[in-house]
Amino acid sequence: MSVRTRFAPSPTGYLHIGGVRTALFNWLFARRHGGRFILRIDDTDRERNVEAALRPILDGFRWLGIDWDEGPEVGGPYAPYYQSQRTERYRAAVRELLDRGLAYRDYATTDETTAEREAAQREKRRFIYSRRWMAETDADAARFEGEGRTAVVRLKMPRESACRFEDAVRGPVAFDWALEQDHVIQRADGSHLYHLASAVDDHDFAISHVIRAEEHLSNTPRQIFIADGFGYELPRYAHLPYVAAPGGSEKLSKRKLGKYLTQVDFKKVFDHGAEIMASLGREVVPETFNPVLVEFYREVGYRPDALVNYLLLLGWSLDDRTEDFTRDEMVEHFSLQRVNRSAASFDPQKMMAFEERRMNALPVDRKVEAVSPYLVRLGLLGAEPTAAERARIEAVAVAAGDRIKVAGDIVRYAEFFQDDAGFPYDEKAFRKRIGAPDAADRLRRFRPVLETVEPFDAATLDAALQRFVEAEGIRIGQIIHALRVAVTGKGVGFGLFEALEILGRAACLARIDRALAAVDAGPGAD
RNA sequence: GUCCCCAUCGUCCAGAGGCCUAGGAUCCAGCCCUUUCAAGGCUGAGACACGGGUUCGAAUCCCGUUGGGGACGCCA
Numbered sequence: 006m007s008v009r010t011r012f013a014p015s016p017t018g019y020l021h022i023g024g025v026r027t028a029l030f031n032w033l034f035a036r037r038h039g040g041r042f043i044l045r046i047d048d049t050d051r052e053r054n055v056e057a058a059l060r061p062i063l064d065g066f067r068w069l070g071i072d073w074d075e076g077p078e079v080g081g082p083y084a085p086y087y088q089s090q091r092t093e094r095y096r097a098a099v100r101e102l103l104d105r106g107l108a109y110r111d112y113a114t115t116d117e118t119t120a121e122r123e124a125a126q127r128e129k130r131r132f133i134y135s136r137r138w139m140a141e142t143d144a145d146a147a148r149f150e151g152e153g154r155t156a157v158v159r160l161k162m163p164r165e166s167a168c169r170f171e172d173a174v175r176g177p178v179a180f181d182w183a184l185e186q187d188h189v190i191q192r193a194d195g196s197h198l199y200h201l202a203s204a205v206d207d208h209d210f211a212i213s214h215v216i217r218a219e220e221h222l223s224n225t226p227r228q229i230f231i232a233d234g235f236g237y238e239l240p241r242y243a244h245l246p247y248v249a250a251p252g253g254s255e256k257l258s259k260r261k262l263g264k265y266l267t268q269v270d271f272k273k274v275f276d277h278g279a280e281i282m283a284s285l286g287r288e289v290v291p292e293t294f295n296p297v298l299v300e301f302y303r304e305v306g307y308r309p310d311a312l313v314n315y316l317l318l319l320g321w322s323l324d325d326r327t328e329d330f331t332r333d334e335m336v337e338h339f340s341l342q343r344v345n346r347s348a349a350s351f352d353p354q355k356m357m358a359f360e361e362r363r364m365n366a367l368p369v370d371r372k373v374e375a376v377s378p379y380l381v382r383l384g385l386l387g388a389e390p391t392a393a394e395r396a397r398i399e400a401v402a403v404a405a406g407d408r409i410k411v412a413g414d415i416v417r418y419a420e421f422f423q424d425d426a427g428f429p430y431d432e433k434a435f436r437k438r439i440g441a442p443d444a445a446d447r448l449r450r451f452r453p454v455l456e457t458v459e460p461f462d463a464a465t466l467d468a469a470l471q472r473f474v475e476a477e478g479i480r481i482g483q484i485i486h487a488l489r490v491a492v493t494g495k496g497v498g499f500g501l502f503e504a505l506e507i508l509g510r511a512a513c514l515a516r517i518d519r520a521l522a523a524v525d526a527g528p529g530a531d
Numbered sequence: 532g533u534c535c536c537c538a539u540c541g542u543c544c545a546g547a548g549g550c551c552u553a554g555g556a557u558c559c560a561g562c563c564c565u566u567u568c569a570a571g572g573c574u575g576a577g578a579c580a581c582g583g584g585u586u587c588g589a590a591u592c593c594c595g596u597u598g599g600g601g602a603c604g605c606c607a
Contacts, residue, residue: 015606178536192605196605198607223601244536325555325556326545350543358556358558406570
């Protein structure tokens with residue numbers, strides 16, 4: 006049997022981390038077994054803007070390197086893959102279920118079913134529809150219609166025995182049929198519901214393994230009922246534990262951003278991203294800028310492989326120590342047997358740890374490539390950087406080293422790409438370091454050294470400063486901080502001598518002069 | 532409320548009866564390194580929810596309790 010898995014997003018306009026994890030496991034399983042991964046669009050419930058609402062989802066998957074063999078934009082032998090385009094098929098399926106006596110027309114009004122549901126609630130029993138307005142014959146139907154009622158179609162679920170199946174993750178599962186609802190599969194307006202569509206599509210698309218989130222576990226009996234009704238061979242089911250909220254155990258939800266932000270770890274990651282966005286002058290809207298959504302990581306410049314690697318380990322493991330996987334290794338080792346049964350809470354800090362490792366391991370040229378778009382967005386770099394510009398980006402990237410954790414962190418080193426007269430000073434650092442007693446004078450005395458030192462490279466500069474410090478009889482800390490603030494505008498940064506070398510002699514001198522002029526102009530100036 | 536599921540360090544995982552005085556990662560703390568910030572090195576703190584069984588022996592099996600969660604739609 007050939008392996009075919011699917012992920013079925015509904016076009017909501019965003020790609021949720023939990024969804025990605027589910028999709029990833031489907032993708033890995035298909036790749037592991039030389040099968041196909043299918044993207045099916047569950048858009049039975051919405052009409053318009055499907056394309057627009059799908060865009061971020063498809064883009065997100067592409068960014069993550071999760072490609073699909075069949076589905077939107079790539080087509081496939083079972084097209085169309087949009088449920089909204091398959092209504093004829095569903096209509097026929099409903100007709101057949103009706104003919105086989107596995108479904109019935111139901112003429113209850115919404116108020117009537119609601120009343121029954123509430124009564125059941127009061128009596129502390131599970132709500133099972135009474136079938137009072139069930140029409141199994143045309144005569145019944147005509148009578149109800151005479152009363153001005155309209156019909157929905159419900160599944161006529163068994164009222165005895167149990168639905169048993171073997172779940173690849175959870176083992177043997179059993180549900181009492183008598184506790185199953187007569188689910189509606191066709192609305193009064195003739196449109197179809199998810200369970201019908203899903204069961205039919207899984208068969209039509211020849212899905213071999215339905216790997217989905219745990220919240221669908223209790224939906225499984227009704228889908229099995231439908232599939233069995235048609236005599237379809239059942240797919241193998243695998244219900245994944247859901248991804249839980251940071252520091253909590255309820256399902257991760259995009260809407261609870263505010264709550265998650267009260268969690269320090271989560272907030273740290275969010276703030277880090279928000280800071281980068283602020284530097285870029287981009288407004289941060291929770292609709293998309295939210296660590297629960299893939300969009301966040303893409304915007305801020307995480308490595309897609311880091312996200313994928315982290316998500317892989319959320320509910321799955323190979324052994325007691327392997328954590329870093331290449332894509333090929335993931336595919337090679339993935340198995341449903343090693344999927345966990347309990348919910349795993351999303352930990353953005355650990356996610357960041359994977360990101361740091363990936364970013365560190367990235368070859369310089371790839372790092373330059375990753376980082377450049379942010380400089381372009383800052384307006385500090387043209388779309389086609391010159392060789393000199395590339396060289397400078399590379400020098401900064403190398404000097405910054407692991408301080409660049411996400412690609413967007415390059416904005417912290419904007420001063421290397423800004424004009425000598427225009428880059429900003431951190432006021433607090435300026436006051437503390439250059440405003441310190443004698444700091445400006447020392448800078449002034451050190452300036453000639455910078456003018457003459459040859460060559461103008463980090464090692465030589467280092468030695469020259471050492472000599473200066475000895476001659477002055479001061480500690481290195483008494484000049485180095487002032488120098489850093491003068492040339493970079495900041496109190497923190499990577500190695501000072503590297504910074505000087507990258508800027509070059511002319512820029513260093515110009516920047517020191519500017520800082521000294523600011524001091525002379527008095528407090529508050531520049 | 533009903534049904535179902537889950538239960539090892541704060542978090543993610545390892546553990547499928549003796550290898551466990553419970554291992555790794557992350558986070559946290561301290562120290563070292565150091566011109567700042569990172570990183571790195573070293574050290575440390577930190578868990579088998581509880582109660583009964585079964586067994587020579589239980590984190591591992593069974594039952595119960597407690598706790599957490601999911602599903603109960605003319606949503607997907």
